[in-house]
Amino acid sequence: MEFNWPDEDAQFRGELRDFLAATLPEDFDAFDMGARERDNFSRDFAKKLSTRGWLTPAWPKQYGGLEQSAWQQLILSEEMVGHGEPRTGQYMCVNWVGPAIILAGTDEQKDYHLGRISRGDVTWCQGFSEPDAGSDLASLRTSATRDGDDYILRGEKIWTSYAGVADFCFLLARSDPEAHRHRGISIFLVPTDAPGLTIREIPSVFREGTFNSCVFDEVRAPEAWRLGPEHGGWPIIRKLLANERVGVARYHRAETFLLKAVKVAKAAGIMDDPIISEALAKAKAACDAARVLVYQVVDERAKGRQPDLTAYVYRVAAIRCEKLVYEAALRVQGSDSVAPDSVAAGQFQHAVTAGVATGTLEMQLNLIARDIIGVAGA
Numbered sequence: 001m002e003f004n005w006p007d008e009d010a011q012f013r014g015e016l017r018d019f020l021a022a023t024l025p026e027d028f029d030a031f032d033m034g035a036r037e038r039d040n041f042s043r044d045f046a047k048k049l050s051t052r053g054w055l056t057p058a059w060p061k062q063y064g065g066l067e068q069s070a071w072q073q074l075i076l077s078e079e080m081v082g083h084g085e086p087r088t089g090q091y092m093c094v095n096w097v098g099p100a101i102i103l104a105g106t107d108e109q110k111d112y113h114l115g116r117i118s119r120g121d122v123t124w125c126q127g128f129s130e131p132d133a134g135s136d137l138a139s140l141r142t143s144a145t146r147d148g149d150d151y152i153l154r155g156e157k158i159w160t161s162y163a164g165v166a167d168f169c170f171l172l173a174r175s176d177p178e179a180h181r182h183r184g185i186s187i188f189l190v191p192t193d194a195p196g197l198t199i200r201e202i203p204s205v206f207r208e209g210t211f212n213s214c215v216f217d218e219v220r221a222p223e224a225w226r227l228g229p230e231h232g233g234w235p236i237i238r239k240l241l242a243n244e245r246v247g248v249a250r251y252h253r254a255e256t257f258l259l260k261a262v263k264v265a266k267a268a269g270i271m272d273d274p275i276i277s278e279a280l281a282k283a284k285a286a287c288d289a290a291r292v293l294v295y296q297v298v299d300e301r302a303k304g305r306q307p308d309l310t311a312y313v314y315r316v317a318a319i320r321c322e323k324l325v326y327e328a329a330l331r332v333q334g335s336d337s338v339a340p341d342s343v344a345a346g347q348f349q350h351a352v353t354a355g356v357a358t359g360t361l362e363m364q365l366n367l368i369a370r371d372i373i374g375v376a377g378a
């Protein structure tokens with residue numbers, strides 16, 4: 001494998017970097033902001049991206065995209081994530097909410113939603129997890145009960161990022177309680193101001209507004225809000241989550257924190273300390289391993305293959321590199337790590353949540369055991 005970028009890709013990265021340098025404050029990190037401030041910032045930033053076609057560059061031209069290659073999508077993700085992800089929750093709209101609507105939406109849904117997303121006018125949240133349905137998502141119990149041409153939504157979603165500021169919720173609900181659990185699920189595109197929907201923040205150790213609970217108390221959902229076939233939401237979700245799992249260039253962000261840790265270590269004259277150098281080297285090797293694996297995923301995708309198996313291994317490598325960078329930063333800064341502006345503090349949230357969000361480490365390992373190693377019953 002050789003990583004020489006073709007001229008047009010290198011030029012795209014250069015243009016992105018120039019744009020980001022001119023647009024963002026130095027050392028910008030959206031994770032330092034509270035939910036409302038972050039949302040205001042990202043809406044403004046998304047419009048700037050949109051005017052250049054860089055908010056939804058991979059989308060078909062008819063829906064506001066540039067039909068960019070899988071490699072250019074990767075470059076976009078690396079540059080955004082490496083610069084503190086100024087799009088914040090917009091990355092979800094772009095990476096998989098919009099593509100889900102392109103894949104399964106009616107003409108009316110496409111007309112209504114896709115322009116709003118590609119112009120950066122709206123943000124979305126993901127209503128999947130429930131108090132008793134996380135890793136085992138197919139056990140979800142939020143219900144969608146037919147009532148004439150409408151559905152009545154009842155239940156609770158939990159840990160919903162961005163819900164407090166989002167305009168729409170991409171909701172999974174059980175529309176057929178009698179069917180096999182994967183075959184009774186439908187998707188709904190629910191405005192967050194729908195009567196009966198209450199969104200509350202779940203306090204956490206992370207910045208304000210990180211997690212929310214969304215309670216659906218008899219929310220009336222017209223049939224026009226349903227995305228895809230009735231009871232046929234699961235195959236759509238499976239396809240999209242495969243993209244979601246590799247859609248965030250975690251290794252790239254981790255490496256930016258690692259470089260900061262190296263800078264601190266150099267300034268402190270401790271690079272020769274074997275404990276420090278080993279921790280930094282381990283972290284660097286893990287970042288590189290995750291990068292090579294995701295490049296393999298993108299290569300397979302660019303060749304029209306379904307890279308599920310490599311994607312499982314990549315996710316494990318990405319989780320590992322987030323953790324090792326955090327550990328290296330702790331080693332470098334020692335007790336100074338408790339300062340809120342330390343490198344370790346900046347990396348803390350990513351290291352802690354990496355192995356939970358978008359599927360836990362244990363579930364990825366189970367998939368590797370079952371589908372790659374062939375362990376029966378894993």
Ligand SMILES: Cc1cc2nc3c(=O)[nH]c(=O)nc-3n(C[C@H](O)[C@H](O)[C@H](O)COP(=O)(O)OP(=O)(O)OC[C@H]3O[C@@H](n4cnc5c(N)ncnc54)[C@H](O)[C@@H]3O)c2cc1C
Binds near residue numbers: 132356358
């Ligand atoms: C930062 C962050 C953002 C999130 N944002 C969203 C969001 O926007 N929308 C949303 O819907 N959800 C969101 N989540 C929730 C996330 O998807 C769930 O936390 C995750 O799927 C795990 O579910 P759970 O918390 O219910 O844990 P559980 O599924 O209860 O798991 C608990 C522990 O048991 C382990 N475990 C469970 N089953 C098995 C098994 N079969 N074999 C081995 N180990 C097992 C798990 O690996 C884990 O360690 C977010 C989570 C985080 C951390």
